[in-house]
Every structure is written in C-alpha cells, then in structure tokens.
C-alpha cells in the first residue's frame with residue numbers, strides 16, 4: 001500500500017473529506033426525492049450499513065421541496081445531484097443540502113456555473129465536480145478524439161477555472177468511467193494535476209457480481225496507490241449493497257475500523273465435515289443484523305480450521321458430528337453440530353460483553369482435549385491426503401502407461 005496522497009480538506013456537513021480524514025463511503029438513494037418518507041427510510045438504512053454521505057437527485061422542483069424536509073431529519077449529510085438545470089442547484093442550496101454535485105458535461109454555460117459557485121461560496125457549501133466519461137462536454141471529447149483520461153481531467157480543470165473566477169475553491173472531484181482502465185488512468189492523472197480531494201467510482205458498474213468486481217478493481221487499485229478520499233460503488237442493486245460494499249472494501253484494506261461483522265470461511269475441501277456454504281450463510285444471516293464488530297470464521301474441519309483461522313476473534317470448526325468453537329485459535333467449547341450456529345451467535349454476544357481474554361479464560365476444561373482427539377481421529381480416517389490426490393495420481397499414471 002502506498003502512503004495516502006495529501007489532499008486539501010472539505011467539509012460535507014459534519015463529515016470531513018480529504019486531508020487526514022478517514023476515507024468516507026457514499027451512496028445514492030433510488031427513491032423519488034419528493035417521496036420524503038420513502039427517501040428518509042432509505043437514508044436511514046444506508047447510514048446503518050456504514051454510509052457516511054448520501055446523495056439524492058434534485059431533478060425537479062418537487063425534489064428540491066422534498067430535500068427541504070429530508071435534510072433536517074437525515075442522520076448523515078445530504079448531497080444534491082444536479083444535471084442540466086442550474087436553477088435546481090440554487091433551489092437545493094435553499095433547501096439546506098450540505099453539498100452539491102454538478103456535472104460539467106451538462107451544465108456548460110459559464111455564467112450559470114459561476115452563479116451556482118458564488119452561491120455555494122456565500123453559504124459555505126462544497127461542490128463536487130462530477131465528470132462522467134459518458135456525458136463529457138462534446139467539444140472536449142471531439143478535441144481529444146474521445147473520452148480519454150486527458151479529456152476527463154480537462155473537463156474538471158475547466159470547471160475549476162470557472163469556480164476560481166468567483167473565488168470558489170471548496171471542491172472535490174470525480175472523473176468516473178464505466179471502463180476500469182480508463183477510470184484508473186483518469187484518476188491517476190487527476191491526482192498529479194490537482195490537490196483537491198477525490199471521489200472514486202466506476203460509473204454504471206452494473207449488477208453484482210460483475211458490478212462489485214469492476215468497482216473493487218477500480219477503486220481498490222487507486223486506494224492501494226494512495227489515491228482517493230471518498231468512494232462510491234455504483235451498483236444496479238439496492239443502494240444498501242453499495243454502502244456495504246464500500247465499507248467492506250475500506251475495512252478489508254485497513255483504511256477504516258471494522259464497524260460490523262467480518263465473516264470469513266474456508267473454501268471447503270475433501271476434509272470438510274459439514275456443508276460449509278450452508279453453515280457460513282446461516283452464520284452470516286444470524287450475525288449480520290447484530291452489529292457485532294468481530295471477525296468470525298466458519299471452517300469445514302477441526303483438523304486445520306482452528307489453526308488456519310487463529311487470527312479470527314471467534315470461529316467454529318466441524319468434526320465428527322460436533323462443532324468446535326474457538327476464540328483466537330483456542331478451542332473453548334464443543335457443541336453438537338446442529339447447535340453450531342446458535343453457539344457461534346451466543347459466544348459472539350458474550351465476547352462483545354466480556355471481551356476476548358475473559359472468554360478464553362472461561363473455556364471448558366476438556367474442549368481442547370476433545371478437539372485434539374477428534375483431529376487425531378480424522379487424520380487416522382482421512383490420512384494426510386483428504387482429497388485423495390495420491391490415489392488419483394496413481395490412477396492417472398496407470399492410464400498413461402497402459
């Protein structure tokens with residue numbers, strides 16, 4: 001991981017973006033903004049999933065009126081998304097939003113851009129210059145022979161110049177594209193050109209799993225290079241999925257503290273003593289709504305499970321009809337296999353209440369012994385070649401020689 005690039009800082013309501021502020025997660029509501037209750041319901045769900053800033057479209061007068069009622073009741077800052085109509089940007093400011101997103105590709109008249117920037121300046125609001133490869137100013141696109149990284153960056157810097165004319169510089173920038181290589185190159189170039197905070201995203205990434213893969217490839221690559229101050233997954237899915245994905249990416253890269261559950265599971269193999277996929281899904285469903293900030297492992301066998309997942313706060317490994325519950329690699333309890341998930345949930349709650357060390361100290365006296373005996377038993381049955389590789393290789397050689 002490269003050290004994070006130094007950027008200036010902007011303030012979106014109570015959330016700092018850029019500088020040494022934690023990298024924030026953003027998403028966007030999919031409701032009609034005029035539907036105040038429906039939009040607030042989605043905003044609350046997004047906040048609960050780890051979203052720091054939410055964007056709502058402001059595409060009509062009713063949307064701006066909705067924002068006036070949404071903003072005071074929202075648990076997170078609200079950004080108004082503006083396309084084509086600069087007057088709606090002024091209306092959104094009036095509604096009390098904490099920031100604006102302007103698309104320089106579709107609000108192109110300098111006097112309109114400057115009118116919005118001057119109002120934002122007077123009210124102390126930041127603006128995101130949200131360049132999008134698919135809606136680039138046609139003149140810029142023509143000159144560059146297409147939506148190149150240089151064209152995307154020029155669109156952003158030209159908008160910055162209009163803002164500078166009215167002495168406004170409270171800006172973050174995005175240069176999104178649906179092509180991952182284009183988006184990566186555009187952000188790299190932008191980060192060498194300006195010191196404004198950067199909002200990362202792969203636009204129109206599509207539904208999961210492809211949308212998740214594309215977004216993670218683009219955003220994760222840039223974050224690993226130290227580029228990026230706030231992120232958004234643009235998925236064709238419930239926006240809560242976007243927030244969860246953004247949060248998970250930051251937590252897994254060590255860029256944000258873990259807020260919720262991190263469920264890890266072995267991929268299963270010939271040694272598995274249980275249906276790992278089913279147990280992992282059951283455990284995820286049982287634990288994820290409890291907001292438990294632990295790493296929990298589901299492992300298919302007690303031969304390797306507790307050792308391979310010894311870094312996890314808590315885990316369960318199957319063996320001979322039993323679940324071996326372990327805390328940081330120490331087996332603390334052995335339960336019937338049918339009670340594995342319930343035992344995992346109970347232990348997770350007790351760890352949250354009592355702490356890891358207390359739960360290791362409270363281990364059942366014979367749990368480690370039972371686990372060791374089961375491990376030995378399984379090794380006797382399965383040997384060290386549970387996938388029967390040696391047997392298969394032998395047969396392949398026989399076929400080849402015959």
Ligand code: SF4
Pocket residue numbers: 266267268269270271272273299300301302303304305308
């Ligand atoms: S050896 Fe055990 S823990 Fe490792 S993948 Fe196979 S079943 Fe899972």
